[in-house]
Amino acid sequence: MSAYNENEVFVKPPGIIVGSKLDQEITELLRKKLLAVKAGEKEIPQGESSRNRHHRHGHKPLAYVANFIDNTVSVVEIRTGRKVIDIPVGGCPYGIDISPDHKYVYAANMNDATLSVISTRKNRVINTIDLNKNPFSADSPIGVKVSPNGKFIYVAGFESNNLLVISAHLQQVVAEVPLPEGTAPYDLDITADGRLAYVTLLYVGKVAAVDLNVNLPVKFIDVENWPIGIAIAKRKSLAMVANQESKNLSAINTVIAEASPNTIAVNGPGDVVLSTRGNIAYVSNWDDSSIGIIDVFFHQQIGNIPLADRPDRLALTADDKFLxxxxxxxxxxxxxxxxxxxxxxxxxxxxxxxxxxxxxxxx
Structure with a gap:
């Protein structure tokens, strides 16, 4: 069981409109959690024991899930839905990504401004990187993305209004990309050539295009309200942005860093992912608890998958078979x-x- 204190339990995730129905539901969830902790309830561990959790999965794809309140990352077998293990990390993990060589998972911990480095062979933390170490500053890190060559990890500083650059080899912050004050960098993705990062700026309805060769923003692209998720196509010059408050998707041409004037209507999106070919987008809809399936080029919804609970973040397997x-x-x-x-x-x-x-x- 993870160690809790009252301050940690009552940290709310970012990107939630104060007073909204979702805000009220999360407040109630956190209240129940604190009562359980104070009453001394014990959580029943799930998954395999530590001696059986390594090297047992062959070529089965695994999902690594950041658990914000528990200070853990859960590992789940995708084909079976079986939870393998909960890995203790830092305070309030939120963003997460995996290295291209499949050896490491990086989880950004909002509460203590650190980055946990997880070995996928051992399924445990092997290093913790301090993101808030002089001369660099980090506050409430969220989005995490590893460069296509695996040499750098980029982390969006939600409250520090910056993009942090971490050397995978040195295991430390080596550069900081300043972004405008009060813009709240949230999520990011990187083009396949590793040249540009596109960072959503939650509070101002923009996406920053950052040149990763010089670590400077080169353009600020207008999208719509509350851009909370972004995905870049692997084989096309296309990025899709989920605008939560505007209830739509924006399309960006990643070569010229321009947004299309046309948006795609959805139902309060929380995230978006793109198929390998870039022709299909999957969107988590908060308003009606569903997954929308979007034909990107015809700008229309072609399917809908209902879910019982409000869906949030999404990830698609490399073969596009599982979401x-x-x-x-x-x-x-x-x-x-x-x-x-x-x-x-x-x-x-x-x-x-x-x-x-x-x-x-x-x-």
């Missing part, structure tokens, strides 16, 4: 077979699951 969805209010992840467009498994993870990273190829 993994975090359900923050029920503390579960749903696994959807995209070929039949149905939920095939549900796994209980930790309290308030957030971002997800997928290990497509195990050691």
């Amino acid at each position: 993994v969805v975090s359900n923050k209010l029920s503390n579960t992840v749903s696994i959807i077979d995209t070929r039949i467009r149905e939920v095939t498994a549900t796994a209980t993870v930790g309290y308030h699951p957030a971002f997800i990273a997928i290990l497509n190829k195990c050691h």
